Amino acid sequence: MNVLELKDVTKRYGEFTAVDAVSLKIEKGKVLSLLGPSGCGKTTTLRIIAGFTSPDTGAVEISGANVGRLKPYERNVGLLFQDYALFPHMTVAQNVAYGMRYRGTPKSEIPSRVKQMMSLVQLAGMEARYPSQLSGGQQQRVALARALATDPQIVLLDEPLSALDAKLRLELRIELKEILRSVNATTIVVTHDQEEALSLGDEVVVMRGGKIVQRGSPTQIYAEPADKFVAEFVGRSNWFHGSRRGSSSEGVCTYVTSEGLAIHARTPLSNQRDVVDLCVRPENIVLMGGATSDVAQDVKSNVLAGVVLDVAPLGADMHVVVELPGKGRLLAIRKNVGSTPGFIAGQPVHAHFSASDVLAF
């Protein structure tokens, strides 16, 4: 059963189309991340669902009912918006209770519900404080408690963690995920941060220019991006621009870059164009030391000779930049290297990656 359905929703501001024929369904208990660059229409989509903005065409249905005529407070929606701060003159408890009073929850039930919400967001005991007496992270947790207090059919979170510093952001992200799962909240979370989108969402919807360009599981979005935009926007990548040489062998085409690099890529028949952009994820590149490669290069693998330019040990991962003399640079990421010896700048290496790990657009 779909808790929310958007049917062909369009919103224009003058000549400008902010949301362009967006259709979307979300099932009960699922978390959907809406990801895209600034200005792609994420917030407008959320505002349309919440009822703050009316679409020009299309329909919004919540649990099968068209809510087009309902005011925001009449829609059973919980909100945590960027510009929807806590009320500074109200205590934490009053803030959390706010939506319940509005929605006509019996007065006698409110204190116990506030208590329940405070313990859910791990702030029990802070009910009497004012927002100014809380840290940024605590304020966001109160805002989340306020959004969830009415047990809404759908929870809309717009950049819920963006105001926090990096460490707190990560901590609260994990907590947010747990809380949403524990109350089985059907949620749309808007973010321009790809890591946040991939880690929070059961599914990710990528938007560009008001349109949905791809919807899929976090793994699909990363491993099978629908186009160059998604591949560039989600995750890190190395790019080559190549022209096809000869015909394909076993589904693998060879492309030559303007710098003269030959790259083999497994490309579906439908996409064997003459000029393509090629993408290799840094995690798929294996580096081997030594000036000569013992691995025979066949059409299914790529072996590029280079020299280590820079090594950045980033915790468990190691980022290695390789200079391909006269032919550009490559970033390789070695995961979970732990205490294994790394590479050093100036060291000759060979970068190996399979043709099936090369995406062609």
Ligand SMILES: Nc1ncnc2c1ncn2[C@@H]1O[C@H](COP(=O)(O)OP(=O)(O)OP(=O)(O)O)[C@@H](O)[C@H]1O
């Ligand atoms: N009330 C308005 N009047 C005119 N243009 C608007 C209005 N609201 C939004 N827009 C435009 O619509 C586009 C989409 O805006 P929206 O806020 O939905 O983007 P977003 O993807 O949420 O971006 P961000 O990540 O920066 O918040 C933007 O180009 C914005 O300038």
